[in-house]
Amino acid sequence: MDRQTLIAEIFRKQSFLCIGLDTEPSRLPQPLQGQVDGVFEFNRRIIDATRDLCVAYKPNLAFYEARGAEGWRDFERTIQYIGSEHFIIADAKRGDIGNTSRLYAEAFFLRLPCDAVTVSPYMGADSVAPFLTFEGKWAVVLAITSNPGSADFQERRLVLTGAPLWERVIEQGKQWGTPDNLMFVVGATHPHVFTRVRAIAPEHFLLVPGIGTQGGDLETVCRHALTPQAGLLVSVSRSVLYASSNEDFAEAARAEAKRLQEQMAHFLQAVTVTG
Amino acid sequence: MDRQTLIAEIFRKQSFLCIGLDTEPSRLPQPLQGQVDGVFEFNRRIIDATRDLCVAYKPNLAFYEARGAEGWRDFERTIQYIGSEHFIIADAKRGDIGNTSRLYAEAFFLRLPCDAVTVSPYMGADSVAPFLTFEGKWAVVLAITSNPGSADFQERRLVLTGAPLWERVIEQGKQWGTPDNLMFVVGATHPHVFTRVRAIAPEHFLLVPGIGTQGGDLETVCRHALTPQAGLLVSVSRSVLYASSNEDFAEAARAEAKRLQEQMAHFLQAVTVTG
Numbered sequence: 001m002d003r004q005t006l007i008a009e010i011f012r013k014q015s016f017l018c019i020g021l022d023t024e025p026s027r028l029p030q031p032l033q034g035q036v037d038g039v040f041e042f043n044r045r046i047i048d049a050t051r052d053l054c055v056a057y058k059p060n061l062a063f064y065e066a067r068g069a070e071g072w073r074d075f076e077r078t079i080q081y082i083g084s085e086h087f088i089i090a091d092a093k094r095g096d097i098g099n100t101s102r103l104y105a106e107a108f109f110l111r112l113p114c115d116a117v118t119v120s121p122y123m124g125a126d127s128v129a130p131f132l133t134f135e136g137k138w139a140v141v142l143a144i145t146s147n148p149g150s151a152d153f154q155e156r157r158l159v160l161t162g163a164p165l166w167e168r169v170i171e172q173g174k175q176w177g178t179p180d181n182l183m184f185v186v187g188a189t190h191p192h193v194f195t196r197v198r199a200i201a202p203e204h205f206l207l208v209p210g211i212g213t214q215g216g217d218l219e220t221v222c223r224h225a226l227t228p229q230a231g232l233l234v235s236v237s238r239s240v241l242y243a244s245s246n247e248d249f250a251e252a253a254r255a256e257a258k259r260l261q262e263q264m265a266h267f268l269q270a271v272t273v274t275g
Numbered sequence: 276m277d278r279q280t281l282i283a284e285i286f287r288k289q290s291f292l293c294i295g296l297d298t299e300p301s302r303l304p305q306p307l308q309g310q311v312d313g314v315f316e317f318n319r320r321i322i323d324a325t326r327d328l329c330v331a332y333k334p335n336l337a338f339y340e341a342r343g344a345e346g347w348r349d350f351e352r353t354i355q356y357i358g359s360e361h362f363i364i365a366d367a368k369r370g371d372i373g374n375t376s377r378l379y380a381e382a383f384f385l386r387l388p389c390d391a392v393t394v395s396p397y398m399g400a401d402s403v404a405p406f407l408t409f410e411g412k413w414a415v416v417l418a419i420t421s422n423p424g425s426a427d428f429q430e431r432r433l434v435l436t437g438a439p440l441w442e443r444v445i446e447q448g449k450q451w452g453t454p455d456n457l458m459f460v461v462g463a464t465h466p467h468v469f470t471r472v473r474a475i476a477p478e479h480f481l482l483v484p485g486i487g488t489q490g491g492d493l494e495t496v497c498r499h500a501l502t503p504q505a506g507l508l509v510s511v512s513r514s515v516l517y518a519s520s521n522e523d524f525a526e527a528a529r530a531e532a533k534r535l536q537e538q539m540a541h542f543l544q545a546v547t548v549t550g
Contacts, residue, residue: 022375024378060371060375062369062371062375062376062378062379062382063375063378065347065378065379065382066378066379066381066382066386067382067386068347068351068382068386068387069344069345069347069348069351070344072340072343072344072347073344076343076344093369093370093371093395093398094337094368095368095395096335096337096368097420097421097422097424098422098423098424100297100335100337100338101337103299103337103338103340103341104337104340104341106341107337107340107341107342107343111341111342111343112343120368120370120395120397120398121397121427121428122395122396122397122417122420122428122429123368123395123417123420123422123424123425123429124422124423124424124425124426124427124428124429125423125424125427126422126423126424127422127424128424142397142398145372145397145398146372147372147373147398147399147401147402148373148399148400148401149372149373149398149399149400149401149402149403150398150399151399152396152399152400152447153396153397153399153440153443153444153447154397154398154399156433156434156440156443157433157434157435158431158432158433158434159431159432159433159434159437160432162434165428165431165440168428168431169428172427172428
């Protein structure tokens, strides 16, 4: 999916919600517990209940690889089931030497119809470049992540500039790709960074985890980082997927997604007027 | 496999060779090209031809994920075929927020009998910690990788210490784990760093890629980083796997592995005498 289509979908649906399909067999609601096809069936019902409220789905590969080849099959079926009208992010946090990263890119972009892959920048330019060579496909580069460990290296300041490593990642990422094929991950648990991120990368989409269970605040993120072209995908996983652990899990997921979409509509209208 | 067993195997076999099973369907030798079970059959014959010459095997997940669930099945069969007498490194370069990294660790250490997983440090302590909680299992943390992109961030100097990021990763890694459950990746394409690495981490095992096709030199690495407890696993992939593209591929792989093992025996003897 290209940038213009993504932006159009966001304004049509009045939503920049990305639902993380981080499906754990042990957390399946009661009716699906222990069923042979439980994970895919859960995903199918979550997707059916939320299609009109979100623009993106983001399955995290760890949750599928945890069940080996069988899990990979569920991942592939889920991707196929989502279809081409949503932006699909394989949350894989991959990155390897150039010829190896190319294989990851082919796996997600050629074999499977993913639109984007999350990529760790630690190995530098040649580890990210192969994800940027496919028309309409995206690399989503980790800049500053939502977890406590983001303090260990991402926030370390570099000599010469005095700026933290994550700023350097954004500066470099801007040279590797364009706002049409590269996004950055910026965790909502770092509310103080969004103004600075927008100063460096005014046009790039940001994929923002950390709202909900992890404690980030949607309004703060929007106030500093939402643009007239939206420029945000806000990702929510557990608070939608596990809104209820009973028979009504899909309705409960829809209600939570709806609540978030309505907030997003409000922020989008504000930015449309002022932008 | 625990540290003592790994060291004992290295001295018994007079080898610290790790063979990277980076098997590309398009590079299979003529007799296996296009065969349904070509990848697994290739791995099986490479393993049979090299078992006594190496102490570790390292399949890189990208080469298996490139074929989706079917590739995962080949990965799993390969791991099972290797068995428990070799140190098995899943070269996956994983790393995610804590609860998600835990799933990766379970996938490789509980579902599958891998001994180690390569881990990207960018997301910090909680992304690595889950790999360190399994008895006899290891995290192999990327410090300074063998590819050109290692210059982009890994070699950037940090304020306060003035040392490059990779040194900080090693310093932190030493606090996260011990020489019994944590190794570092240090690419042989950076010959100048090994003395410094050993000054910071005298006891930790180093996993060293970059010998062979990528141009690193075994003797230089050994001179600066081999210890009386060995402390090295040197990884070679393409120059062994694709030593011949004909019927004799397994014999050719063995000959190349043998050549490396004999060099390693020489260096081990030197370090045993002087150490």
